[in-house]
Amino acid sequence: MFGGGLDGGLGGILPRAVDGLSQLAARLAGGTLRVGVTGLRRSGKTVFLTALLHNLLNAGRLPFLEVMAQGRFLASRLQPQPDAAVPRFDYERHLADLMGDPPRWPEATRAISEIRLALRFRTQGLIKYRLAGDSTLTLDLVDYPGEWLLDLPMLGQDFATWSAQTLDLATREPRAALARDWKAALSGVDPDAKADETLARHLAKLYTDYLQACRSGPIGLSLLQPGRFLEPGEMEGAPVLTFCPLPPPKSDWTGSLHGLMADRFEAYKDKVVRRFYREHFARLDRQVVLVDVLSALNAGAPGLDDLSRSLTATLESFRHGQAGWLSWLGGARIDRVLFAATKADHVAADQHGNLVSLLESFLADPLAGIRFTGAEVRSLALASVKATDTVLADWKGRQLACVQGTPLGRDAPAVIFPGEVPGSHLDLGPSGEGRFRFTDFRPPPGLGRDGRGLPNIRLDQVLQFLIGDRLA
Known part of the structure; x- marks a missing residue:
């Protein structure tokens, strides 16, 4: 036993x-x-x-x-x-x-x-x-894609909040100049008007062009939503990608242009962003x-x-x-x-x-x-x-720490003094634009x-x- x-x-x-x-x-x-x-x-x-x-x-x-x-x-x-x-x-x-x-x-x-x-x-x-x-x-x-990452904050917003935030950003430079065509078309649109698919696609196209200009411009802006407008992948041409921010409506009825855009915004969050996050x-x-x-x-x-x-x-x-x-x-x-x-x-x-x-x-x-x-x-x-090596170069009797590599667009190696990196963003001053010219190199x-x-x-x-x- x-x-x-x-x-x-x-x-x-x-x-x-x-x-x-x-x-x-x-x-x-x-x-x-x-x-x-x-x-x-x-x-x-x-x-x-x-x-x-x-x-x-x-x-x-x-x-x-x-x-x-x-x-x-x-x-x-x-x-x-x-x-x-x-x-x-x-x-x-x-x-x-x-x-x-x-x-x-x-x-x-x-x-x-x-x-x-x-x-x-x-x-x-x-x-x-x-x-x-x-x-x-x-x-x-x-x-x-990094563009898809930028959609995640939209999960915590409704269409009105996201529209207000995005329209506000478009009033500031350098975005304001890039948004001119889209904002001009938007100024003649009544959000309370009856939903029109042709108009919705036109506005979405102008808004996408604006996002493309922000991304490809000299500053290369990052905060661009929705990310799938820039990298649609398999969803290119889908209705869920045809909306854009709109001013607030005077009324709230489902058959309006604003209602159509709001519905597509929510569908985008549900079918694209939330699914992407969850999976x-x-x-x-x-x-x-x-x-x-x-x-x-x-x-x-x-x-x-x-x-x-x-x-x-x-x-x-x-x-x-x-x-x-x-x-x-x-x-x-x-x-x-x-x-x-x-x-x-x-x-x-x-x-x-x-x-x-x-x-x-x-x-x-x-x-x-x-x-x-x-x-x-x-x-x-x-x-x-x-892609580079750090080398010392003599300049007017001073030893400067430089990088040696082949810059993009060139065929021969070069020794370049890239300058000093500030230790804080507070050291840049009000603009800082044009102060730095860091070079990209070939592999x-x-x-x-x-x-x-x-x-x-x-x-x-x-x-x-x-x-x-x-x-x-």
């Missing part, structure tokens, strides 16, 4: 306990992480993902990723697409662009995509190794936010202000906070957020500290808000693919041919912060 009790009692409990401990060890080391690569247009999301994958697949140029430095990294392999309904990130094509002859930067992201990578490694510590043995961390990496963003575990600070600096204070507005508004839509043991009950929360000032190789190495300080200064409020939720936050300067020839991974600046530190704890 005693033997039977042991076999059915403790004998059954002990294997389950060991199995539970093994599962716990596997959770602490390995498991699956869903990482969202967030950033507005031209922030370098495609290049970042390509360089990250290439370096992890080749186990090279990542000296500060602890699992590599400690010799515990075993191997990595691309896995089948995790979601059959979402296109796969075209890693091979983007890598071929960078390693081509001549090399070129990959095309910008125009639709959502995902890719899965499995990392095999030895766990750290004798007890954990005996419980779990070698472990595998599965990374699901999500890429999407992709609500499941993120970690987040990297790529920010092209240098392009915003070239545009002066208006460019930085617009970038700050865009990022602040969109980050409020994410679920930040520590992911507890029972986080699966209420959906995942993002427990680590990394902010990276991209294209750090476009300035001399001694300016990277100022680049990070500038990023943190104009994002002070959202950074503080995320930290308050309990999520871990870090900022750094990053070059996903290093250098021969990238990745040594088999060590694409050369980069601080990609290993990015990975250590985002996934290092799951590779322990």
Whole structure:
């Protein structure tokens, strides 16, 4: 009887306990992480993902990723697409662009995509190794157009609120000049008039032209909604993309032009934005936010202000906070957020500290808000693919830290003094426009041919912060 009790009692409990401990060890080391690569247009999301994958697949140029430095990294392999309904990130094509002859930067992201990578490694510590043995961390990496990201704040607005905000922005320069044709057409429209499909499409076309002008203008404005008007993807031509902001009506009847636009605004939120958020963003575990600070600096204070507005508004839509043991009950929360000032190789190495300080200064409020939720936050300067070298040049007896690389539009390398990066957006003055002229560079020839991974600046530190704890 005693033997039977042991076999059915403790004998059954002990294997389950060991199995539970093994599962716990596997959770602490390995498991699956869903990482969202967030950033507005031209922030370098495609290049970042390509360089990250290439370096992890080749186990090279990542000296500060602890699992590599400690010799515990075993191997990595691309896995089948995790979601059959979402296109796969075209890693091979983007890598071929960078390693081509001549090399070129990959095309910008125009639709959502995902890719899965499995990392095999030895766990750290004798007890954990005996419980779990070698472990595998599965990374699901999500890429999407920056324009789509800007739709998330619309979820908390109705048509009247969004219209008032957007019309107000269009009264300020540099938007006011770009909105002239759309505003002129709008001035002759009665929001209370009977709904007219031809007029609705005409106004939506003029509004889309205005958004395109804002994006392609010298300042390259970021806060442009709805994002699908700029990157419609498979929804091009759909009625849900034919609305625009309107002044408030005098009455409220469903058959009016205002009523039609309001209905389409709500349909856009429901069928496009909410669905996109629910299927992709609500499941993120970690987040990297790529920010092209240098392009915003070239545009002066208006460019930085617009970038700050865009990022602040969109980050409020994410679920930040520590992911507890029972986080699966209420959906995942993002427990680590990394902010990276991209294209750090476009300035001399001694300016990277100022680049990070500038990023943190104009994002002070959202950074503080995320930290308050309990999520871990870090900022750094990053070059996903290093296109220049820092060199010293003599100018009138002074040693200047310069960058050497091949500027876009040229065929020969040049040594350029990019100037100094201000440590705060408050140092720009009232405008700052025309003060900075940071240069874009071509990718250098021969990238990745040594088999060590694409050369980069601080990609290993990015990975250590985002996934290092799951590779322990």
